[in-house]
Amino acid sequence: MSIIEVTGLRRAYGGRPVVDGVSFTVDEGEIFGILGPNGAGKTTTVECVEGLRVPDAGTVRVAGLDPIADHDRVTGLLGAQLQESQLQPKLTVGEALELYAAFYPHPADPGPLAARLGLTDLLDRRFGKLSGGQKQRLFIALALIGNPRVVVLDELTTGLDPRSRRDTWQLIEEVRDSGVTVLLVTHFMEEAQRLCDRVAVIDRGRVAALDTPAGLIRGAATATVISFTPSRPPDPADLAALPAVTATTTDRDGRITLHGADDTVTALLSLLARHGITAGRLRVTDATLDDAFLDLTAGHAADRTDRES
Numbered sequence: 424m425s426i427i428e429v430t431g432l433r434r435a436y437g438g439r440p441v442v443d444g445v446s447f448t449v450d451e452g453e454i455f456g457i458l459g460p461n462g463a464g465k466t467t468t469v470e471c472v473e474g475l476r477v478p479d480a481g482t483v484r485v486a487g488l489d490p491i492a493d494h495d496r497v498t499g500l501l502g503a504q505l506q507e508s509q510l511q512p513k514l515t516v517g518e519a520l521e522l523y524a525a526f527y528p529h530p531a532d533p534g535p536l537a538a539r540l541g542l543t544d545l546l547d548r549r550f551g552k553l554s555g556g557q558k559q560r561l562f563i564a565l566a567l568i569g570n571p572r573v574v575v576l577d578e579l580t581t582g583l584d585p586r587s588r589r590d591t592w593q594l595i596e597e598v599r600d601s602g603v604t605v606l607l608v609t610h611f612m613e614e615a616q617r618l619c620d621r622v623a624v625i626d627r628g629r630v631a632a633l634d635t636p637a638g639l640i641r642g643a644a645t646a647t648v649i650s651f652t653p654s655r656p657p658d659p660a661d662l663a664a665l666p667a668v669t670a671t672t673t674d675r676d677g678r679i680t681l682h683g684a685d686d687t688v689t690a691l692l693s694l695l696a697r698h699g700i701t702a703g704r705l706r707v708t709d710a711t712l713d714d715a716f717l718d719l720t721a722g723h724a725a726d727r728t729d730r731e732s
């Protein structure tokens with residue numbers, strides 16, 4: 424059953440459309456990712472879901488309610504992640520939890536919630552003295568304090584070191600496992616691949632693809648990534664003519680990376696054998712969500728160059 428329904432959403436700033444007909448539904452109990460390049464319209468989209476922005480056109484429903492017309496009821500069932508600037512540096516973790524609990528009719532008990540998020544030892548610590556990872560744990564706690572059915576997390580792990588990021592991922596999975604639906608805006612492919620049940624890739628205000636991470640990878644032009652260091656450079660025209668090749672790059676050390684499919688590997692090996700070239704440190708790997716994302720948003724970088732030139 425869907426808990427969020429977005430249909431034909433449009434929003435422009437100063438006459439420039441930044442969300443241009445976005446539609447998707449989020450099922451209750453899933454982690455739904457919104458992925459896209461900078462400026463693609465991700466935050467604007469989730470702000471419309473949260474009722475913080477009024478759409479120019481289209482409809483948004485959260486548990487069947489309109490986030491603008493039914494603002495108070497939607498606020499009661501949707502937990503949003505605060506931005507850092509919204510908390511006073513002198514407020515302690517315990518005070519922040521008590522303060523935000525007071526905003527909701529049926530809040531979670533701050534003590535057990537703090538324990539669940541590993542904040543018990545930090546209850547007397549001031550917000551301004553917390554590390555990046557500790558702040559993010561507090562933001563997740565504050566998003567959950569109202570006992571929401573949905574939490575919206577926007578770039579929650581940006582700026583965290585790899586360990587804190589992994590710890591935060593585990594917390595997000597625990598939130599989902601407790602029955603809360605998660606709408607997650609992220610820039611990190613690894614994060615989306617590891618956490619999200621389904622992902623909408625938004626590019627230039629439109630949904631470029633919507634699928635499970637595995638489905639996005641399967642549907643991408645790149646299935647296989649091949650890299651090797653040749654004993655001497657092959658003819659670039661021969662490489663470009665290999666079956667299913669979508670991209671070829673050569674780094675400063677002469678190492679070649681080809682994006683293609685299984686057929687590409689076989690044809691490459693016979694090409695190299697024909698020319699007596701050996702392939703040093705040959706690596707053949709499956710494409711990742713990163714590769715799928717680059718395929719899906721391939722026009723974006725070119726457009727940006729056009730605009731900036």
Ligand SMILES: Nc1ncnc2c1ncn2[C@@H]1O[C@H](COP(=O)(O)OP(=O)(O)OP(=O)(O)O)[C@@H](O)[C@H]1O
Pocket residue numbers: 436437441459460461462463464465466467468
């Ligand atoms: N209040 C505003 N007034 C004018 N333009 C805005 C406003 N908010 C966002 N924009 C512009 O709208 C576009 C989309 O912004 P948005 O924040 O939704 O994108 P995003 O995909 O979340 O980007 P990022 O990944 O960089 O956070 C950007 O070009 C941004 O500069």
